[in-house]
Amino acid sequence: MPGEGEGKAATLVKADNVRDLFDSVDLFLFDCDGVIWKGDKLIDRVTETLHLLRSKGKKLVFVTNNSRKSRRQYAAKFQSLGLSVNEDEIFSSSFAAAMFLKVNDFPPHKKVYVIGEEGILDEMQLAGFTALGGPEDGKKHVELKSNNLFEHDKSVGAVVVGLDQYINYYKLQYGTLCIRENPGCLFIATNRDAVGHMTDLQEWPGFCSFLFSSDNFQCFLNYIRLNYSPFVQLRNKLGTWVAGAGCMVAAICGSTQKEPIVVGKPSTFMMDFLLQKYNISTSKICMVGDRLDTDILFGQNAGCKTLLVLSGVTTLSALQDPANDIQPDYFTDKVSDLLELLGP
Amino acid sequence: MPGEGEGKAATLVKADNVRDLFDSVDLFLFDCDGVIWKGDKLIDRVTETLHLLRSKGKKLVFVTNNSRKSRRQYAAKFQSLGLSVNEDEIFSSSFAAAMFLKVNDFPPHKKVYVIGEEGILDEMQLAGFTALGGPEDGKKHVELKSNNLFEHDKSVGAVVVGLDQYINYYKLQYGTLCIRENPGCLFIATNRDAVGHMTDLQEWPGFCSFLFSSDNFQCFLNYIRLNYSPFVQLRNKLGTWVAGAGCMVAAICGSTQKEPIVVGKPSTFMMDFLLQKYNISTSKICMVGDRLDTDILFGQNAGCKTLLVLSGVTTLSALQDPANDIQPDYFTDKVSDLLELLGP
Numbered sequence: 036m037p038g039e040g041e042g043k044a045a046t047l048v049k050a051d052n053v054r055d056l057f058d059s060v061d062l063f064l065f066d067c068d069g070v071i072w073k074g075d076k077l078i079d080r081v082t083e084t085l086h087l088l089r090s091k092g093k094k095l096v097f098v099t100n101n102s103r104k105s106r107r108q109y110a111a112k113f114q115s116l117g118l119s120v121n122e123d124e125i126f127s128s129s130f131a132a133a134m135f136l137k138v139n140d141f142p143p144h145k146k147v148y149v150i151g152e153e154g155i156l157d158e159m160q161l162a163g164f165t166a167l168g169g170p171e172d173g174k175k176h177v178e179l180k181s182n183n184l185f186e187h188d189k190s191v192g193a194v195v196v197g198l199d200q201y202i203n204y205y206k207l208q209y210g211t212l213c214i215r216e217n218p219g220c221l222f223i224a225t226n227r228d229a230v231g232h233m234t235d236l237q238e239w240p241g242f243c244s245f246l247f248s249s250d251n252f253q254c255f256l257n258y259i260r261l262n263y264s265p266f267v268q269l270r271n272k273l274g275t276w277v278a279g280a281g282c283m284v285a286a287i288c289g290s291t292q293k294e295p296i297v298v299g300k301p302s303t304f305m306m307d308f309l310l311q312k313y314n315i316s317t318s319k320i321c322m323v324g325d326r327l328d329t330d331i332l333f334g335q336n337a338g339c340k341t342l343l344v345l346s347g348v349t350t351l352s353a354l355q356d357p358a359n360d361i362q363p364d365y366f367t368d369k370v371s372d373l374l375e376l377l378g379p
Numbered sequence: 380m381p382g383e384g385e386g387k388a389a390t391l392v393k394a395d396n397v398r399d400l401f402d403s404v405d406l407f408l409f410d411c412d413g414v415i416w417k418g419d420k421l422i423d424r425v426t427e428t429l430h431l432l433r434s435k436g437k438k439l440v441f442v443t444n445n446s447r448k449s450r451r452q453y454a455a456k457f458q459s460l461g462l463s464v465n466e467d468e469i470f471s472s473s474f475a476a477a478m479f480l481k482v483n484d485f486p487p488h489k490k491v492y493v494i495g496e497e498g499i500l501d502e503m504q505l506a507g508f509t510a511l512g513g514p515e516d517g518k519k520h521v522e523l524k525s526n527n528l529f530e531h532d533k534s535v536g537a538v539v540v541g542l543d544q545y546i547n548y549y550k551l552q553y554g555t556l557c558i559r560e561n562p563g564c565l566f567i568a569t570n571r572d573a574v575g576h577m578t579d580l581q582e583w584p585g586f587c588s589f590l591f592s593s594d595n596f597q598c599f600l601n602y603i604r605l606n607y608s609p610f611v612q613l614r615n616k617l618g619t620w621v622a623g624a625g626c627m628v629a630a631i632c633g634s635t636q637k638e639p640i641v642v643g644k645p646s647t648f649m650m651d652f653l654l655q656k657y658n659i660s661t662s663k664i665c666m667v668g669d670r671l672d673t674d675i676l677f678g679q680n681a682g683c684k685t686l687l688v689l690s691g692v693t694t695l696s697a698l699q700d701p702a703n704d705i706q707p708d709y710f711t712d713k714v715s716d717l718l719e720l721l722g723p
Binding site: 178277 | 555626632
């Protein structure tokens, strides 16, 4: 039976078991890239599927580690793709950072210094916090010269670090000083993904949400070899890898010699927050994702049901590879398979 | 007896033991900040002392972790302070990076990508290597947009990372891609000092070469409390801390998930290189420094004699504090004490 043991091979969702899954779940938690969309294109019949789930009274939540956009900006993206998704249903790591401060009673008179982009600043403001830094500090410069005194705001009580394409020495220096000098200053990372993919992990079909780490690199190469040819041609395309939030986070670790509080996946903060917000037990949640090592593991760690879709980075052969020890409860090609199986 | 055990309390250099030290040493290895100079000022009677040592046939070598300058630029600094020091006698971490490539037969047709400043580029060129990046890439920008292909040079065989006040996303991205994609590409760090001090660690008497880490932070605070008052006034001045090379190095660790080869102190690479160059045994070398946890440890680890001078960051009380377990063989106020004791 699904859910009994994580070591058990995943079950293909079929007409005779789709009800077991559907009826036992009150909330579907969706990863976005490779599940809902690929780059700027919606995956086949996602709109109708989400509509069906809603019509059956299921709650929907969308989770992403990408901190560059705020929930509002993500809602606009959903809108632009013709999906009616409420801001309230979106959990980006930018929002998670703001919520972390909120639930930990971050004093309103303290400020937040942001090494990151618009999404984090937006979320901080929406949560009622005063945020400094971000894109605005992208043009500032530190002169390493005699008698230069680098001033920083002593009322900064948290430094939030995410992916920042305008990272510079000024911001690193500012964040470092706040964490080192301001008593009790928090160091929060939206996520620690080492690298991502150019264009917000958006434009490469099949690679949309593939984040590389030493652990999954070989698996990634195998994936390319299995799924694309000629391999050599594709090596050029790998140039679209981009340094991820993990790069900026590590820089601050390096200069402060401190470890951050991580609020994005695979940290359980977002899940804990969701459980409280929806007052729901994890056994009533199904995490739907295209990645074994983040989405499925994130769901399993929390005790959720898990459904792998093969519309993203994971192939059937990768799932069934004897070397793979992460088995979701269920798997299917794409979310709209639920639509087909459950009927209108 | 000095040198017999590192746990033994350091011996003050006096008239009756200065000969033991002097006669047994062929090469004096000097840290610069807090030993030779403080900021832009020479420490009392250093010129005459170095002259005496030379006249007695001693070899002199100057070692610094600072990668922002090349040996040539350091020689110019010595010159400007009235000291006649040859480039050959200077071992900066920028030079060490070039020498690491040299002794490891780095192929001349391969290129070196530099995240760092002029000093590293200079040393690479002097060693006959083709270097890219550095200050020139400080104004470049990566646009994280659809269909942007970030091109990098496939012939880059090493990425060298040091302190870079013009660090940006372009450089981080470039270095990341080289290390991740170019087969066998080396990742070299000049040093991993977490933070340094504004103005090349130069302008603050007594703090000149004090580099902070979680290990020595408390010791630093105690140092301030003991040596300066009022403490509160000084907290403002702490704003002159600057994120060190460790910050940039960690960023690349974060995005590549790899650890660098470190060539500066406390790595033994410089020492090994010196031993070979001078064909000398470590027992014939005396490391002279003002810091227990870098200079003295560096010397001790290599099996050198060690002499602590109190003209830099370490006070007598810090040396004699029961909590301090790094004991040099000898200690004295400043290098010119040798001059007084040995006579003209």
